[in-house]
Each structure stands twice: as C-alpha cells, then as structure tokens.
Amino acid sequence: AQSVTQPDIHITVSEGASLELRCNYSYGATPYLFWYVQSPGQGLQLLLKYFSGDTLVQGIKGFEAEFKRSQSSFNLRKPSVHWSDAAEYFCAVRRSNDYKLSFGAGTTVTVRA
Amino acid sequence: DARVTQTPRDKVTEMGQEVTMRCQPILGHNTVFWYRQTMMQGLELLAYFRNRAPLDDSGMPKDRFSAEMPDATLATLKIQPSEPRDSAVYFCASGFGETQYFGPGTRLLVL
Secondary structure (H helix, E strand, C coil), X not given: CCEEECCCCEXXXXXXXXXXXXXXXXXXXXXXEEEEEECCCCCEEEEEEECXXXXXXXXXXHCEEXXXXXXXXXXXXXXXXCHHHCEEEEEEEECCCCCCCEECCCEEEEEEC | CCCCEEECCEEEECCCCCEEEEEECCCCCCEEEXXXXXXXXXXXXXXXXXXXXXXXXXXXXCCCEEEEEEECCEEEEEECCCCHHXXXXXXXXXXXXXXXXXXXXXXXXXX
C-alpha cells in the first residue's frame, strides 16, 4: 500500500519569505501526486498535481512542486509567502489505476508579519 | 465555477440520533468519495462510488454507517445510531478522471 509522509507538522515563515513543504511517498511505481490546501473551516482546494511529463509543475496561487523520482519526493514551494497562505497543506498520492487517495498528515503553515 | 456542495454545514446532535449528510457532486463527475477528518486520524476514506455504484466502503463502520447515491446529483452518508466518537468533519469529493474536488464539509458534533 502506498503511504505519504509529511515530515513537518508545523512551519512558521515570515511574510515575503520563501516556503518549502516536504512530501515523501512510498510506492513501487510512479504515482499520481497532489497538493491540497485547507484554510480554517474550509474544504480542501487543489493546488497542483503531477501525473507525468515535466517534473516541475505549476499550480495556483503561485505554488509549484517538483517531482524527484530518485528521492520519492514531491515538495511544494512558493518563492514569496503572503499572509493569506496561512493554512494546512496536504500531500496526497494515488495509484494510476485506482481512485483511492492516500493523504499525508498535513503541514500547518503560520505566516508572521 | 462548479463546486461540490454539502449540507448541512454544521450539525449538532445527541448520541443515538440518526444523522444524514448530503452531497451534490459536480455535474458530469462520475466518482464520489466520502472522507472523515479528525485530529487523531487525519483524512480517512470512508467510501467511494463510480457511476453511482459503490466500489469500496471498507473504511466505513458497517454496523452504523451507510452511503448511497440515489441519483447522479445526490450522495448521502447516514449514521444510525450516532455516537460521540463520530464527531468529525465529513467531506464529500467528486471527480472525473484523476482529480478529486472537495466540498466544504459537514462538521458533526455528537453529544
């Protein structure tokens, strides 16, 4: 079974600083990879996804993620964080031939002024 | 801007009562998922449907939970009887192809 690890439970970053959230997965083949964001009291919003092709994918809100097969990682980045980016971020993975999504435990991002 | 809708958004009930949560998937989506989110367990898949047929409900406590899709525009998740440990946020998601789109959730509190 696939699993997803988000090593950082909580990250605090200053507004305007860069942000990187880590995600590692355990799966034999190349999975489909996703990043979702959840603002307080809200549902999950899809930021970006990777299925194949270019390993650097661009998403909404200025986010990007890079798939590194050798490291089984799919880290999320943003060059300059805005206060509105304070939220919880979830990495998720699924097999290409299945609909089930496995989620990481989430990383909470706090943005300080 | 098509969205998944869920009702009610919040529900407070007493132990032993029946709870029904509703979801309207995005028109044209052929898969529907129910998730439960708690602080302790994170996001757990309870059930999923494809073309209205249940494909997997192994994540659901069978004795008290049931999920159905009476038609393509409505999915329901029912708990009977409810227990305090069912308190959580329940999300519905729909999809067509590789991506799932989530609703805003139903926050359930069972007293």
